[in-house]
Amino acid sequence: MATEEISETKASSSLLATLREKLALKPMWEKLTWTWKPETKREAGDAVVRNFVLHWFPAKVSLESLSWGYSFWLGTISAVLFLILTITGGILMFLYVPSVERAYLSVKDLEFSTSYGWFLRGLHRISAHLMVAVVFLHMVRVFLTGAFKNGRKAVGQNRPLNWIVGVALLLITLLLSFTGYLLPWDQLAYWAITVGTNIASSAPVFGDPTRFILLGGTTIEQATLIRFYVLHCFLLPLATFGLVSYHMWRVRKDGGLACTEKRYEEAKKQEQPAIASKTYSLLGITGGTAVDVQNVMIDDEEDKVPSSPYLTVRLAVVTLATTIVSILLTLLVRAPLEEAANPAVTPNPAKAPWYFLWLQELVTITTFTVGGITINGALIGGIILPGVLVAAAVLWPYFDKSPVSSIGRWFPKERKWQNRVFLIIVAAILILTFIGTYMRGPFWEIYMPWQEWEQTPRRF
Ligand code: HEM
DSSP states (O other), X not given: OHHHHHHHHHHHHHHHXXXXXXXXXXXXHHHHSOOOOOSSHHHHHHXXXXXXXXXXXXXXXXXXXXXXXXXXXHHHHHHHHHHHHHHHHHHHHHHOOOSTTXXXXXXXHHHHTSTTHHHHXXXXXXXXXXHHHHHHHHHHHHHHTTTTSOOSOOTTOOHHHHHHHHHHHHHHHHHHHHHHHHTTOBHHHHHHHHHHHHHHTTSTTTHHHHHHHHHTSSSSSHHHHHHHHXXXXXXXXXXXXXXXXXXXXXXXXXXXXGGGHHHHHHHHHHSOOOXXXXXXXXXXXHHTOSHHHHHHHHHTOTTEEEHHHHHHHHHHHHHHHHHHHHHHHHHHSOOOOOSBOOTTOEESSOOOOGGGHHHHHHHHHTOEEEXXXXXXXXXXXXXIHHHHHHHHHHHHHXXXXXXXXXXXXXXXXXXXXXXXXXXXXXXHHHHHHHHHHHSBOGGGOBOOTTOOOOSSOEEO
């Protein structure tokens, strides 16, 4: 199949080349684009092995793992968004001043006087929101395809570990976004961080000290701004870069995306019944019946294609599409900037950033009074329940006993109840986020999305 594809590509590209030559476009076209195509499998392999960046990828990948409908390329989109954030964030650092007196004014300058400053800030902000959403969706797809499980017992395979690295990446992505939220130092920023850190402080024993360390005191002030700035611009991006690099290296160590396991399962089914000569001996190797030889044969099967150009072209398409969508959204949705932060004026309602609104809702739901005793919702909804969710996510791969045949497939029958439980939790998080975002008005009362409420009434 791969050979057919290569020869088809060759046929169409030579037709194109002839056409271009006929139209005398070749020199110009070649100057403007990268027209290189490998002539042989060797050349394709060398292109990957000899290149510093491409060296990260294997020389060959399974065609199925490149399909658009299996992974939706959500991991790659997350990585591209992180790249956009690093580039735009790096430029923003030249223009932003992390001091309580100057922060708001420097962001205002970006919005209204620096050339294309609004665009730079907007692109950074939109990519940050998109990254939170896309990383979450990537986790959902990994879970639903059972891609956190080991398949064939290949040496060094440890998908559960990569899933745990993923959980850490999701938490760091949330923290990255949260720490960035404070930097504009406007009312939205100040009060979102106030609500967020208040939830964190309700943890028993560690709550208050954690808030104190994070804020650099008991209130949000200069010490908080500089802490959030260093975390946001240096420590958390560095941690993300290190973990993403390890995460992607692990995908390779784990034998590629989990959908490749299906090949091994199919190969196992077609395996001849145990024959007398099946052996680990020299005889088995020459006869092709030894386990190692069979593994090699499967590894080298025909559904694999050279990473260059098959993977590289798709990577380029995903990178380009992610960049274009982020730019279009930046042009459509202007980044908000409210009045400068004012600790004396509390907006009503005061909301956490949108990705923590399901927590704020949980806090509301779990705060109630029984027989004159008020149950502390911040502890149950803000700490215990999310803590249980994170712990369950970390431990899940070790308790999930679904069969190997369910790995790397969407909605397999064998994982019906696991996927149902997971989807119910995801749906609950999404519904609570929706309620928190669109249905909570002044004094945290419920309003229908189409109902108006008086804009930002003040509570002093
Ligand atoms: C900054 C965040 C993240 C980045 C940049 C990232 C990147 C990637 C990439 C590029 C891949 C391979 C291609 C693909 O599946 O799209 C991948 C696979 C994987 N990711 Fe992530 N990821 C992130 C977060 C997560 C999270 C939150 C989880 C789960 C909690 C996770 C678990 C996994 C697993 C288990 C695989 C292997 C999937 C398979 O074998 O099919 N990742 N990731």
